[in-house]
Amino acid sequence: MAQQTRWVIVGAGFAGAATAWALSRAGLGPGLILEQEPSFGMHASGRNAALVKLSEGDPIIRTLAKRGLRGMRSLESPGAPLLNQTGGLAVASSDSSAHELEELQHALATEGVPSRLLPFDRARREWPFLELLDFQSALWCPDEGVADIHALLVRYLEGAREGGFRLRTNTRVDDLVMERGRAVGVLIGDDEIRADTIVDASGAWAGQLGRASAPLGLTPMRRHLFVSGPVDFVRGDLPFTWLEDAALYFRPEGDGLLLSPCDETPMPPGLPSTDPAAAELLAEKLGRSASRLGDLAIRRSWACLRTFAPDRRPLIGSDPQLPGLFHVSGLGGFGMMCSAAVGELAASLLSGQPADWIDAAAVTPGRVI
Template sequence: MKADIVIIGAGMAGASLAAEIAGQASVLLLEAEDQPGYHATGRSAAFWEESYGGPLVQPLTSASGPFLGSPPPDFADRSFLSPRGALHIADAEGYEALEALQAQFAGTGVAMERLDRAALEAIVPGLRAEWDWGILESSCTDIDVARLHAAYLRKARVGGAVLVTNARVERAERVAAGWRLETRAGSVEAGILVNAAGAWADDVAMLAGAAALGIQPYRRTMVQLRTQPPASPDMPLVMDVRGRFYFKPEAGGRLWLSPHDETAVPACDCAPEELDVAIAIARFETAVDWTVEQVEHSWAGLRSFAPDRLPVYGFDADVEGLFWCAGQGGFGIQTAPAGAKLAASLLLGTPPDPSVAAIDPAPYLAGRFRN
């Protein structure tokens, strides 16, 4: 197999970048699993929230919003977003964090409305008395993650990119023309190697002779519950401003709940721990006086962060022909349109798409970690 560019990893990062560059170069998209998006993309909590990830991630999120809300007709026939809203709540110990959140995003265009106790009770009936303060971030939406990922894979395929699954890379070496890879699906030759391997990004880098950047996978737990009263479909995403839990309604009166855990783990097919499920429910019960009637399902996914918790785009500082598209943490899906366009510009050396032209890529460049 030969291509101008080989991308390792067909989750949201790799798929979106392949879609952006297909047609401008020959692209081979290698996926270690038998289906793309298995470890992180397919286990997302599925929301788009402008403040999520902090002020340096927000420009990528905000720039992605118009594309997700009104995609080009040849990409999708309808929006990937549906209204939700996010409610950040605080008890006495969280008041300073709430103030800091609002101050962080002052002047950014992210709408944040302070709410009093009466307004909070109207939005979340049964909210316990100690939660006295809140901020409503009305722009927050749900994302149809599976449809977005499929659309990117389809666009990549239409542009001529070839997806190969069950193709875990076992060896990578520099050759005169670029790279020669040995995978479980056979040998690959390419001019440029793109590392979009998510939790395995540092492993892939070291296979290619580059230094690891310290991209650490973390386990995040999700629990699907039935409660009494049932979760209202109109309720926003509810987040403890101190980062101890969040929950949001799902179809059929169900509730998705997370303890907002970040447990450092090796890159793996992770599963939820019983203790984390119990912690999630205990924290939920400190927020509302609802009864948990049934735990229907629980799962865990990987979120992989660089040391500064910003995404990593750009060519490696020391190894020629190695390009990074990794470290998207928990915001990789909501930033995918802008992130892919920015990364494509850096990879191909072309002017950035107008939607990201105002975004400075410097905070995200792979070379920032060079000693």
């Protein structure tokens, strides 16, 4: 006889774990979280730069990030913070980017997010390492920082377990079980697990479940990250720094820097290999915008997949063509920092509750079908 539960959540990264946590917190268990890998968070959820960045240009992502930060803070316990609140800097070297930072600072102020716009000389006085960069203005957001991504993911899964969710690893979902046009469960080899609702939170694999002939319009994109050798100005409390014109960021990592050239290459789902061209791109960008960092020794590098819809907003909502299937996917490079809000919104929509803090129509899956 097939196993029966209320929810089956496919994927134990931030999308799936935060959704299970939010359902659990609302008293809406039980359910199963099914993860194809031997452990949770083995793909983008465990391989990202851990940045919490509120100064997002897209108002929908910014709304999710602000609420996500509050949710993350609510999970902290004394002596066990989830965020190293270093603050974040976005720097602009061109007139157009400087104008965009001005507009963004105005939006942040309107929304009550602390921030300051600083000219080069003042920013350099406050953060002397900025002398290494070529720019004209900087946006400072003190509430930003670097998250403990492993601890956050564990908190979600612990909260989900308390509400009746169980995690099963090494469990690959092959397809949906359909009856009279509705998804009523999932197939795992020759076995079935029945559920009231199936949540596709499978990251780079999302949008294919039940849709072999017409997958959702999601694209996994490879991005590289690098860790440098020792850098003399590095301290653990330095802000992360985002170079808007160069499309490059860095933050402290041990006695060196974690850097990314913000490369994007479409890739199939999986664990991506690294491409030597990404190191060349990083060196080229540093040479243009931070020439005195151009000779950094690289200790290690890796790549991860970030999955996007065409408009770069997430998919959170019911599948308009497959009743019983719900999507939490397309979280791109903001899934971790928005995860608490993503889970909260998903739980509200799944339980038929209003979510008056965001325009849910902006993230409906129907827009990519």
